[in-house]
Amino acid sequence: MQGHYMSAAAKMWASTHNDTLAGKMSAVVDALHACQQQAANGGTGYLSAFPAEFFDRFEAIQPVWAPYYTIHKIMQGLLDQYTVAGNGKALEMVVAMAGYFGDRVRNVVQRHSIERHWTSLNEETGGMNDVLYQLYAITNDQRHLVLAHLFDKPCFLGLLAVQADSLSDFHANTHIPVVVGGQMRYEVTGDPLYKDIATFFLDAVNSSHSYATGGTSVSEFWYNPKRLAQTLSTENEESCTTYNMLKVSRHLFRWTKEIAYADYYERALINGVLSIQRGRDPGVMIYMLPQGPGRSKAVSYHGWGTQYDSFWCCYGTGIESFSKLGDSIYFEEKGSKPALYVVQYIPSTFNWKSAGLTVTQQVKPLSSSDQNLEVSLSISAKTNGQYTTVNVRIPSWTSENGAKATLNGNDLQLASPGTFLSVTKQWVSGDQLTLQLPINLRTEAIKDDRPEYASLQAVLFGPFLLAGLTTGDWDAAPAAAISDWITPVPSSYNSQLVTLTQESGGSIFVLSTANTTSLTMQPRPVGGGTDAAVHATFRVIPQGSSPKKTRKRRHLTNGTSTTEPTSAMIEPFRLPGMAITNSLTVSGDKSSASLFNVVPGLDGVPGSVSLELGTRPGCFLVTAGAKVQVGCHSGGEAQGFLKAASFARAEPLRRYHPISFAAKGARRGFLLEPLFTLRDEFYTVYFNLGD
Template sequence: MAVPAGAGSARPLPLLAVRLRPSDYATAVEINRQYLHRLSPDRLLHNFRKYAGLEPKAEIYGGWESDTIAGHTLGHYLSALVLTWQQTGDAEMRRRADYIVDELAEAQAKRGTGYVGALGRKRKDGTIVDGEEIFPEIMKGEIKSGGFDLNGSWSPMYTVHKVFAGLLDVHGAWGNAKALKVAEGLGGYFERVFTALSPAQLQEVLGCEYGGMNESYAELYARTGEPRWLRMAGLFYDNRVLDPLARREDKLANFHANTQVPKLIGLARIHELTGDAAKGTAARFFWETVTQHHSYVIGGNADREYFTEPDTIADHITEQTCEHCNTYNMLKLTRHLWSWQPDGALFDYYERAHLNHVMAAQDPSTGGFTYMTPLMTGADRAYSTTKDDAFWCCVGSGMESHAKHGESIFWESGDGTFYVNLYIPADADWAARKAAVALETGYPFTPEATLTFTKLRAGTFPVALRVPGWAGGKAQVSVNGKPEAPRIERGYAIVTRRWQAGDRIAITLPLDLRIEATPGNAQTVAILRGPLVLAADLGANEQKWERADPALVGGDVLAGFAATDAARALYQARGVARPADLSFVPFYRQYQRRSAVYFKHFSESAWTREEAAYNAEQARLKDIAARSVDVMFLGEMQPERDHNLVSELSYPVTYRARQGRDARSGGYLEFSMKVKPGPLVLQASYWGGERARDFDIFVDNVKIASQHLDNDQPGKFFDVEYPLPAALTRGKQSVRVKFVPRDRSTAGPIFGVRLYTAKPGATA
């Protein structure tokens, strides 16, 4: 149920007022601070100056910053600088943020239109030019909008939003008036662009990812009070996605997940400012739906960036689960919802995702970040490197996430309640009570957390400590060392008394092991200890995992677990794992090691029946994976860019929650794939229920096969292998694979292409 505007009086203590004590969280902040120091503002500003007609002061970064999405990283960097200054007091962070604002103001003034940006536009000849040239075309109704491409620019409004948000963060942190002025100029520019469109044209443009533009305009309205900005916030409303959510309908399957989450954050902010009930309903229903029906055990969501059908997590445990940006945004949305009506269940989710996903997404040894956090057994987490040559979206959200681990620990509400939502060791100043508080804890590795009022203006007020739902009502509370019987309400243990300096309130939570099944599949399970997701440690990354996935067998699996080091949450599972005993460890700490998080759970009798078939299927999959040289996931943004896909009359499709791509008559699709010496096989995946269609397959412009599809294997996907002549790949590092439809036919759809080595003895 939506909560009326004005009810949201709960708010966190300012990040400026919180300082972390030693813990993995404090370490993450420090490593991230060093990472921010390592980055060069002038390199991130390269295109902003170049496209404004100013001389760049440093060379451009590689990776995404050298593509048409350039500039998104600078927006995240601005926000991360602000947060790190607030969290640590590092003056260099503030100096850099002010410097960047000055540079953006200069570039904006040079253009003279209000626009400032670094995004590019790829013309038909392949050259990349200033992306601003797409906006006059759009105003004239010349719109070519796809999921991530708008008139040749990669998610341009997403990129604009990141800069917009960074400017607003600088202004909000220390009142930098120039930052607000640049933001208003940017807002005015896009006001002219979007108000020139008809409703139908507007929806066409909004079919391309636009980030949280509605949130930024709403925030601009909150800062200035100008109604024009609120009207603009309302314009950024994607009917196709948001209307069903306002009606409490889950139609998220096959939508790109992170494209949607910022839209709901924007609706939440508009609801707070206007009381629009439908927008509040949509935001809350989206959160409930994603967290209960579309999320993995670590709190992340989406497989290969897309939502699947509800309660189908067990079918989508792959090497590309849990994009970090999604969780970064879901935690933002959670904070909004909690401020409307404090409820411990909201922070049960927050804690789960923050601890198990966000903390897994930074490598403490390098400061690098994951894009995906894979949950497929034996998968390697791929972190960005010290070469700083990636700049994926999740590098940007990563540098923000690890700048602010103190932001959600302590909260206060309008009725004077002091809340502890996260058990992270920290000190804080509580201005409302002229108080200083200290939270001491080894949680989640030890069960106790103690809050001490080291300084306080004495008075009567409630203190609320979150009791996680998994605690099963077994939490124990004490005040000044004596047992206390708190009031339990909405997931909190609440003690109201006259508090004075030196008082201590402590909570002890049961850190028991438990099994958690995936939504919709009771046979696929994970192991947790308190809030920690545990993983079977499968060894260092250097050793590829090429064995069958382990399974858990027995009626009482947990009886086989014994702690080997309870203080570090280390366990040994004996007699209940197949094919061998396993060591279990906290998942998030598996930075450079391979893990198993999900397990098929069998009874003894079921395992006897299933073992042969299960192991054979696992072996088949592992064999293909082990022999794979390159894999192409068609219809998905990043793989298509990584493989330099080009196409004509080709469209992404989704069947049975699998992404693919076709090419229509007169068109084609073509992409690069890596090769290696020796006999190779090209494998393509198709849907077995296609109507008749014919197409040819080429490798480096040599036809290797003609494919006919016609209801071949109804109701399922199937693979076709095409052995490659050795001469086609000899001496090469990559080839171009091309699918061309016959006249008046269609190529595919193709649901993935894989190149792998032929089995020993095969020839081509």
């Protein structure tokens, strides 16, 4: 965790140059330096939160959990403090650590064998090869290069070298960092084999082992290729694996400029990284990202992160991931003809120093009703400089039909999806490049080549994976065109949302669909972001008025004359297209849905409402403890009846996200929202689109 903090702090400081953060991270390095100099360590360079005896066990192939994994994090954090934050003391500390562990590995090989050392690598060692190759690139010390290569784990990289997808049963997050280290070996030595290894690896994971989020692993391990249907559970997509897969794709993009790697980065960033933060709760990350039907992030969070100290490693990757959200938006190609690659659509400003330009990217916020993603790049130039090229990614998920690009209002010939739009000119202040990219709904099959699972499909809106709010039902009702069974939720629907409450015994209760098919009263949830809040939110849909339904009536408690509002259907928030029936159950058959007259509350409390059945004048929805039933008013009931038939109309506990869709299901409707927006609600990301 401490190593991740140093990496995260360095990267966040590089973005903000915040003085408080600079002071904190400098103090951490100073404190660790003091630890490293302790007499108990004999000035050997050893630095760790656990005794060196753990490495005795590691080298003797005795049980001990991953000491090198944590050493890698400390070394990487210190190296980032040097390369990103400019702390020279941190580099000295990393060099000292490399010297200590180099001696240990050398002793194992000399006293036993290289095979003994390789056997020890079957324990998780993190990215030891990665950080040591980085160190070699700085020091040019051959000892660092040799030690890095000794952590390359040939039994794993060798399989990839012969292009064998034998990932099954390998611990995913043990081995992805080894591939990243192999990529650094290619960078510092030019050995093309390691480029080929990384290329094959990412292709194998993407084609056979990844979910629609871009993430991978089940219970931390890889499963059989193209057999993911039976892996859907709470234990999918360890967050650390997504963190490391982004590194793999970033390197490959830098080397090749292939759009596929940038597209993957976008998918994994939006749906994998952003989704591990529970809603907008700052600093609250989850370890696994559930993919099974009717699962919740709350299960992952409470089931792992609060019980096992060892899983703070994934909170470490979490804080580091959120410290570098600006990573990989822009890539610069240096040389006699500088070029800029705009790879991700994230509002940001880039100071392109070598070209004397500042590029400001703005992205129009999306809603489900939008048919285009709109991006604009504004240029500010210090001087009239050289001719340079700006390349903007045209993602594979868009289409040519309806796409548009302009430069200062003049149309440009737009490149095809999966390529770059390139504009070369002598840029001046005020230049503006705009893109209009069609964004559509689509389905994507789970990676499973067995015919019986061909109907399991995820739904995406451009790069956004949509999750359906459900506790387990995943049978959809697809039509020939996706627009026939999935429709946008207009933002105006938010004004029709309400939570209905009652007070009893000093506690607040809410009308809820927690029993799925019928109404009940439940304790008021603390706030939004929970499944209880979803169940306690309703959409009141006006149905118009008629002479029979709009009439003068005496208020049943104070005798004043009122005019009833228009009748309405009541739709549970989580069940679009369905409504409350006369028997107070939920149905998708509109003919059986009840029309309720929403009238002033029978209890006479200002602002309260009562729900009168349109087909049974004088009969109301009333509560009796947790039970909700129909009660008819005869005029002589006690105050208890009037109170039980009256509700306070509170602010809705849940609102529609701007990107929300209603999908038709075989037995119910589904509300679809981007996975990354959810906190603790129950959801599914794969639907059964069978007949």
